[in-house]
Amino acid sequence: MTTITPFAAGSYLTTRNAAQLTTLKSQLNDLSTQLSTGLTAQTYGGLGSGRSTALSAQATLSALTGYAAGITAAQTRTNVAVTSLTQVATLGIDARTTLNNGLQSTPVNATAAKANALNNLQAALDTLNQSVAGNYLFGGEDSSTQPVLDADTILNGTKKPDGSTDQMGLTEFVSSQVKADLGANGNGRLTQTYLASNPTEITLADDPSSRAKPQSGFAITSVSAVPTPGGIAATRALDSTGTSATVTIDVNQQPAAGDSLTLTLQLPDGTQTKVTLTAAASGTTPASSSTGFAIGADKAETANNLNEALKSALSASASSTLPAYSTAQAASTFFSAPNPTTTAANTVVWYQGENGTTDPLSTQSVQVSAGSSVQIGVRANQPAISNVLAGLATVALGMPNSSDPNAAALYSAISSQAQPLLSSADTSPSASSTGALPSVQDTVTQLSLASTRLSNAATTNKATQNTLQNTLDGIEQAPTEEVVTKLLDVQNRLQASYQVTASLSKLSLVNYIS
Structure with missing residues (x-):
């Protein structure tokens, strides 16, 4: 008798038993795998309806891990930048304090201030080259290029193979500005004339460059005399083009002791200084050759004495007021790079970083979440930083030697020029078109706030990460106790x-x- 196997007696029961055994074996294998791996399934398909949630959570966790790495690197960068700029601000504040304290003992403190300012300038320049993990902090968008030249190159420039100057450094740049403002005669580019053919007349003319922009040397703004009636006469007149002023001084009659002549001179920054000469009685010697002149035996001798005293007075005034202005102006111009009034062809450009027109803070940013970023950029040539560097340079290169006869006056003048620059360490410098610009300390505050935002973002992200991980674990992780029970x-x-x-x-x- 032939039997069809699938329909043989008992075949259905046998097939069903075999299928049940196979199912139990498969369940045993799945539970053994869950116990060994701790996972509910080896594929997302095995998670059932939870697979979409798991995939979304995994993507978010991956992004949060990336944000955490970026935040950690940014916090290190920001903290180092805060420390560096705090040092720059402190150097500026300390230099300003030293200048104020030094007014009581000029010769001693001029030497100390000069040495300290030079050391502080070099320290500040080195600080601005700080880097973290090979990335420079103060180059704006460019973090791969050293933003500031080394201090020696900045101060001394570069040389050609034959030893001659290739590009001027700060020291020579300042020196050339001082010489230009003093002029060949060392009197602020003034031309003083006294002719034997007209022995009672003295003329004094300023240089046309004194009325140009930018101004060089002294510009004569006024002259006045307090003479005995009919004595010394002084007049001022502009030439036909209005580019030069000439003062004519006539000794018409012998002055009386105590008569005086006063010249008002304008410096390139618009401030004014006065030169006053007072007549001393015949036969006496004035207390100072730069403040007085002796009345001679006749008008010609008196005019000659007045001429010599005027030379001395103008030289003394120029050597105390103009060098201070020239030094500060040259230092400010130099540190306004990379766009100074001179070109890179003859002067080193101290700043080598990115120099865009955007807000320096925005030049570097770190993503801290899907919809938020924190700005942490800085440029070494920000106005406040440049001002502090210029202030330190003004003191370092402009302070007189202790043997300088005009040390007290020059110290005071240098102090007056340097202090406004150094004040940018903790006081916002003004800007005519954009309002107040941030001081160095303001920038420190901005970066400190950015660091706080980074810390807050890290805390928030960590909490989110923990929540998502718990959710993911609930979907993907197989409870050991439950798996063991099912397995048994x-x-x-x-x-x-x-x-x-x-x-x-x-x-x-x-x-x-x-």
Whole structure:
């Protein structure tokens, strides 16, 4: 008799038992894998309806990990920048304090202030070349280029192979400005004339450059005399082009002791200084050759004495007021680079970083979340930083030697020119078109606030990360206790099934009857 196997007696039961055993075996394998890996499934498809949530959580966690790495690097960068700029601000404040304290003992403190300012300038320049992980902090968008030249090159320039100057450094740049403002005669580019053919007349003319922009040397703004009636006459007149003023001084009659002549001179920064000469009685010597003149035996001798005293007075005034202005102006111009009034062809450009028109803070930013970033950029040539460097340079290069006869006057003049620049350390410098610009300390505050924002973002991201990780674990992780319980149950069921199946396979009619 032929039998179709699938339809043979008992075949359905056998097939069903085999399928159940296979299912139990598969469950046993799955539970064993869950126990060894700790995961509910080995593929996202095995997670069922939780796979979309798991995929989204994984993507967000990956992004948060990237944000955390960026925040850590940015915090290090910002903290180093804060420390560096705090040092620059402190150097400026200390230099300003030294100038104020030094007014009581000029010769001693001029030397100390000069040495300290030079050391502080070099320290500030070195500080502005700080880097973190190979990235420079003060170059704006450009973090791969050293933003500031080394101090020696900035101060001394570069040389050609033959030893001659290739590009001027700050020292020579300042010196050339001082010489230009003093002029060949050392009197502020004034031309003083006294002719033997007209022995009672003295003329004094300023240079056309004194009325140009930028101004060089002294510009004569007024002259006045307080003479005995009919004595010294002084007049001032502009030439036909209005580019030069000439003062004519006539000794018409002998002056009386105490008569005086006063010249008002304008410096290039618009401030004014006065030169006053007072007549001393005949036969006496004035207290100073730069403040008085002796009345001679006749008008010609008096005019000659007045001429010599005027030379001395103009030289003394120029050597004390003009060098201070020239030094400060040259230092400010130099540190306004990379766009100074001179070109890079003959002067070193101290700043080598990016120099765009955007807000320096925006030149570097770090993403802290999907919709938020923190700005942490700085440029070494920001106005306040440049002002502090210029102030330190003004003191370092402009302070007189202790043996200088005009040391007290020059110290005071240098102090007056340097202090407004140094004040940018903690006082916002003004800007005519954009309002107040941030001081160095203001920039420190901005970066400190940025550091706080980074810390807050890191804390928020960490909390979000923990929440997402817990959610993901709830979907992906297999509870060990539950898996073990299920595994034991399946093992027992599978073992029982195997035993029953084995017993049935041995069952025969003989065994059944017996």
